[in-house]
Amino acid sequence: MTTQQPKKCITSIGxxxxxxGILMRGPKRIEVAVRTPDGSIDSEELKYVPLWDRYKILRLPILRGVSSFIDSLMMSSKALNMSTEKSGMAEIEAEESESKFDQWLDKHLGDKLGGVVMAIGAVLGVLxxxxxxxxxPTILFNLISNAAGPSVSGWRSPFEGVLRLLIFILYMGLIGYQSDVKRMFQYHGAEHKTIFCYEAGLPLTVENVKKQGRFHPRCGTSFMVLMIIIGVFVGIFIPFSNPFLRTFVKLxxxxxxxxxxxELIRYCGRHENRLTHFIAAPGxxxxxxxxKEPDDSMMEVAIAAMEKVIPENGEDRIKA
Incomplete structure (x- = not known):
């Protein structure tokens, strides 16, 4: 008598x-599951219609990457607001930050205060x-070029790319020491491990999820690293050295x-060979x-979100 092996698959669920908490996005449903202050799990559907469902042209290669990124930003903003409220973090932050100046602003600006603060924060973040x-990176290379001469001009784009990557690594490394961010990184691990468990064809239990790896090729972190690397090659064809003009063209x-x-992340998520291993390695x-490695309670949240977005007809399964 032979034991039937679990049926493995590649899923489009992300x-x-x-x-x-954790957001899980399936082909028909987006679910947000959050651990509440009383220890229970609050799971709620997030209503959002993707851009490529509204405009079919955005399903074309290259365009679908841009629309997917915009969708992720929009869903992320809504989901983070939901998780902040459900987790009790909003009340904690309000109590800790309340001051006489805050009270004065609230009295004179009222409901407009939140919008003003968010707008200022967004502008400062972008700048x-x-x-x-x-x-x-452009200014630093200009200083090096002025000192070394035109012989180093061919190294401009690699220098800028490596410096951007180092800044990104340093930023991620530093914020990872904050307790709240560290816990979010642990939930990130729970999300990956739960998706791996589902793709392995195993029942979604904490014990099964715990056995899975935590590094997934279709991760947003890998996407950011790939964008930096691709930017190096694109930057080679930008002839300008003026920081403002070069930045404008890069934008x-x-x-x-x-x-x-x-497209590269999508390809790596659907195929497994030497090329995809090479492409995915930096990410x-x-x-x-x-x-980061999650605890059992975080995996429970990931499972709760995952179970709600798995379609019955298997339309999430991707053919390699």
Missing amino acids: GQALIE LALLLFFMV LCIPIVMGLGY LWMQRLTV
């Missing part, structure tokens, strides 16, 4: 770590990202870089910083 990831190239990165290494 996820994201939240504050004390800081442009400065660190685009302008600083125009972001949709192309994003689209190419998405998998980087996940050592952003994907």
Whole structure:
């Protein structure tokens, strides 16, 4: 008598770590599961219609990468708000940050305060990202080029790419020491391990999830690393050395870089060979910083979200 082996598959289901919770996105449903202050799991469907369901042209190669990234940002914002409220983090932050100045702002600005703060934070965040990831590498290489002469001009794009990657690694490494971020990275691990468990054809239990690996080729961290690497090759064809002009052209190239990165991640998620191992290697290494080993309670949350998005007709299964 032979024992039937679990049927393995590759799934299109993906996820994201939240504050004390996890988002799982299936072909028909998006679920947000959060561990509440009383220890229970609150699971709720997130209503969102993807861009490529609204505009069919966005399903085309390259364009689908851009639309998928925008969808991820929109869903992430909604899901994070949900998890912040359900986990009780919003109340904690309000109590800790309340001051006489906050009370004055709340009195005079009222409901507009949240929007003003978010707008200012978003603008400052974008400006800081442009400065660190685009302008600083260009300015530093210009200083080196002025000192060494035109013989080093061919190294501009590799230098800028490596420096951007180092800044990214340093940033991820530093924020990982914060307790809240570390827990989010652990939920990231629970998300990956749960998807691996489902793809292995095993029942979704904590014991089965615990046995799985935590580094997945279709991870957002891998996507970011691939974008930086692809940006090196794109940057070779940008002739400008002026920091502002070069940054402007790089921003125009972001949709192309994003689209190419998405196609490579998609290919790596559907195939397993030497080429995909080579492409995925930098991103998998980087996940050592952003994907941590979860505890049992986190895996329970991931399972709760996963079970709600698995379709009965198997339309999530991808043919390699």
